[in-house]
């Protein structure tokens with residue numbers, strides 16, 4: 253029966269194409285009519301959401317390849333894996349080059365619907381100042397009624413810990429370089445309204461058993477230190493923790509209590525998009541994690557009220573730059589976007 257049903261439709265459509273209109277029975281719909289009908293019956297997507305979201309990614313000092321690509325003064329880079337993470341979920345990227353004139357950066361912030369802080373090593377200086385300014389702007393936008401999400405990944409998370417605590421010595425040292433780990437959900441973690449909300453239950457279970465997320469950090473914060481810090485514990489809620497090589501526990505995923513801000517001590521972008529370090533997990537489950545994490549950021553960005561001028565967005569998209577392949581050395585990032593001041 254079911255195979256008959258499969259065949260009836262194509263035959264009917266082919267006949268419909270061949271029959272001259274005069275001979276067509278009034279009950280027979282031509283394919284063109286079918287198409288028109290199905291178009292008009294498509295329900296409009298939710299008008300409150302924005303389906304052309306753009307994410308700003310802040311560039312990090314250096315070339316991302318230890319000087320193999322450029323030693324130019326003022327050079328900065330974005331590993332292409334962060335760009336692909338955003339693109340994989342249906343958004344485009346505007347690079348926020350950290351050492352551009354502040355007016356330029358502010359203008360670019362008006363073109364985006366959310367921001368991502370990447371991993372890296374720079375914790376002080378002008379980079380930290382830029383990240384601080386942008387972080388404050390993200391909170392301001394949310395306070396003003398826009399829904400403007402932020403993903404702060406690895407270094408990005410460490411920096412917002414510094415900013416929120418207003419304590420430059422808040423970070424602790426851990427041994428978690430280039431290794432995969434599990435994620436342990438804290439007791440009574442409420443994942444509703446968090447990055448984990450659309451993770452299938454089986455995947456949530458596997459996260460605490462299988463090493464499905466990539467770690468690459470020397471710094472972080474222990475759950476005790478975060479919880480005992482009034483500023484941090486009133487801003488952040490801990491979702492998951494991990495343990496390092498010496499069984500020292502660190503906070504691995506947080507959400508903000510009042511803002512669409514998510515902090516990751518791990519690297520959701522690497523599973524699907526980086527191939528250098530052999531410890532990066534690439535299983536079905538691991539790739540699904542990259543995709544689900546990407547989806548949550550972009551679904552949050554679609555709630556943003558910002559409707560920037562289309563041409564200004566096009567003029568500033570990362571498509572105006574070409575990534576450089578630097579993974580041939582078999583280590584480090586596979587591709588990076590480099591920004592050199594002119």
Ligand SMILES: *[C@@H]1O[C@H](CO)[C@@H](O)[C@H](O)[C@H]1NC(C)=O
Nearest residue numbers: 315318319320321322323324
């Ligand atoms: C950058 O400097 C390092 C160290 O001096 C050197 O090995 C490397 O070749 C330089 N990179 C480029 C692209 O010139």
